[in-house]
Amino acid sequence: MKILHVADTHLGYSAYRKVTEDGINQREVDVYDAFKQFVDYAVKSKPDLIIHAGDLFDSVRPNNRAITFAIKQILRLSKQGISFVLIAGNHEHPKLKETGHIFSIFDHIEHIYPVYNAKYEVVSLTINNEKITIHAVPQSSSKDEFDNNLDKLKSDSSSDYNILVTHGCVKGIKEFSMNEFNELFIPVSYLKTDFDYIALGHYHKYTEVSKNTFYAGSTECLTFTDSGDKKGFIELELTDKKLNHSFITLKNRPMIDTKPIRCFNLSLDEVMKKIKDTVGAVEPEGKIFRIILEDIPSHLYRGIDFSEIRAQSNKAAHYEIKAVIVRDSDSVFSENSRINALSQEFRTFLGNQNIEEKETLLELGMDYIWRVEARDEEE
Ligand SMILES: [Mn+2]
Known part of the structure; x- marks a missing residue:
C-alpha cells in the first residue's frame, strides 16, 4: 500500500511586501505552488491514500483565493479516485464553535474525508482488498478534550493496517513546539507500536520521532528559523507490516x-x-x-x-x-x-x-x- 503523508501546507499564508505581476502576494503564491507540486506528484504517482496531518489552511477564515485553490487541487485528487484523509490543525480550528469550520467545504467530495469536529473519528477503507483504518484525532478546543480523544484511541485488530494521524507537539522525548497559543501536546505514551504508522502535523521540520512516527514538516519555509530545512512530504510503502519511507523534497524559493x-x-x-x-x-x-x-x-x-x-x-x-x-x-x-x-x-x-x-x-x-x-x- 502506497501512502503520502503531508502536513502544514498553510494555504492562504502571506508575508512580506513583494507581489506578483497580478498583484498577489508573492509568498502566498509560493505556498500555493508548493502544494500544487505535491498534488502533481500525487496525480502522477497515484498513491492508494493521502494523509494530511493538519494546517491545510493558514487560518480559520482563509481568503477566497485560498479556498478556491484548495478545492481545485483537492478535486484533482478526487477525480483520480485517490482517498484523501485530512484533519484540522490549530491554524484552521475556530475558537468558537458557531464560527463553523472551513473544512465543511470538503464534506461532500468523493474520496475526501475531512475530520474537523474536535472528536476522534475512524475512517475505514478497503483498498486493493486490504483493510486500512485511519484513526484521526483533529485539533480540539481544549487540552482536556484532546486528551480525552487520545484516551479513546484503539487500533482495530481486524484491519490489515492501522494508522494514527494527529496534530500537535509530541511531549516526552524532545519538545516539538511551535510556540503557538493553542497548540496541543501529545504525550509520547500515545505513540504506540500497534499503529503501523503515525502521521503527525504541527512541527514544521521533517522529523523521524520513532520508527513508526513522523512529522512530515511544512511544505514551505514560513520563518527564517526553518529556512535551513528541506521541505516536502513523506512517501510510504506498507507491505506485510513492513514500513519503508522516503522523503520527497519540493522545489521552493530559496x-x-x-x-x-x-x-x-x-x-x-x-x-x-x-x-x-x-x-x-x-x-x-x-x-x-x-x-x-x-x-x-x-x-x-x-x-x-x-x-x-x-x-x-x-x-x-x-x-x-x-x-x-x-x-x-x-x-x-x-x-x-x-x-x-x-x-x-x-x-x-x-x-x-x-x-x-x-x-x-x-x-x-x-x-x-x-x-x-x-x-x-x-x-
Ligand atoms: Mn502548522
Missing part, C-alpha cells in the same frame, strides 16, 4: 538566514563591507534572505547606509536586517532618562517579572521587535 555578523569591535566601514560581502554571496535575485547584525553599537547602526544595501538587494523577493543593538557607552543621555534599545528594555523588563515561561516570552517578544525594526529599515 530562503536564507545568513551567518550573523559580529559588529562589536568593527568600524562602520568594516560593518558595511561585511554586509555587502554577505549580500553578494547570497546572490539576491528571486531569493528571501536576512542579514543579522549582532551586538552593533547604536551609533554604528545609525551610520549604516541602508540605501546602498537596498540597491544591492533590489532583485530579492524579500530581505530584512535583524539588528541586536547595544547602547553606546558614550551616550549623551543622562543616567536617569536613558532609554536603551527596545530589545534591551524588554529583556530587562522581563527579567524583573515573576512569571513562568520567561524564555518563551523573551523569544516571541524579541522576534516581534526584530520584525518591527526590520520593517522600519525597509521604509
Whole structure:
C-alpha cells in the first residue's frame, strides 16, 4: 500500500511586501505552488491514500483565493479516485464553535474525508482488498478534550493496517513546539507500536520521532528559523507490516538566514563591507534572505547606509536586517532618562517579572521587535 503523508501546507499564508505581476502576494503564491507540486506528484504517482496531518489552511477564515485553490487541487485528487484523509490543525480550528469550520467545504467530495469536529473519528477503507483504518484525532478546543480523544484511541485488530494521524507537539522525548497559543501536546505514551504508522502535523521540520512516527514538516519555509530545512512530504510503502519511507523534497524559493555578523569591535566601514560581502554571496535575485547584525553599537547602526544595501538587494523577493543593538557607552543621555534599545528594555523588563515561561516570552517578544525594526529599515 502506497501512502503520502503531508502536513502544514498553510494555504492562504502571506508575508512580506513583494507581489506578483497580478498583484498577489508573492509568498502566498509560493505556498500555493508548493502544494500544487505535491498534488502533481500525487496525480502522477497515484498513491492508494493521502494523509494530511493538519494546517491545510493558514487560518480559520482563509481568503477566497485560498479556498478556491484548495478545492481545485483537492478535486484533482478526487477525480483520480485517490482517498484523501485530512484533519484540522490549530491554524484552521475556530475558537468558537458557531464560527463553523472551513473544512465543511470538503464534506461532500468523493474520496475526501475531512475530520474537523474536535472528536476522534475512524475512517475505514478497503483498498486493493486490504483493510486500512485511519484513526484521526483533529485539533480540539481544549487540552482536556484532546486528551480525552487520545484516551479513546484503539487500533482495530481486524484491519490489515492501522494508522494514527494527529496534530500537535509530541511531549516526552524532545519538545516539538511551535510556540503557538493553542497548540496541543501529545504525550509520547500515545505513540504506540500497534499503529503501523503515525502521521503527525504541527512541527514544521521533517522529523523521524520513532520508527513508526513522523512529522512530515511544512511544505514551505514560513520563518527564517526553518529556512535551513528541506521541505516536502513523506512517501510510504506498507507491505506485510513492513514500513519503508522516503522523503520527497519540493522545489521552493530559496530562503536564507545568513551567518550573523559580529559588529562589536568593527568600524562602520568594516560593518558595511561585511554586509555587502554577505549580500553578494547570497546572490539576491528571486531569493528571501536576512542579514543579522549582532551586538552593533547604536551609533554604528545609525551610520549604516541602508540605501546602498537596498540597491544591492533590489532583485530579492524579500530581505530584512535583524539588528541586536547595544547602547553606546558614550551616550549623551543622562543616567536617569536613558532609554536603551527596545530589545534591551524588554529583556530587562522581563527579567524583573515573576512569571513562568520567561524564555518563551523573551523569544516571541524579541522576534516581534526584530520584525518591527526590520520593517522600519525597509521604509
Ligand atoms: Mn502548522
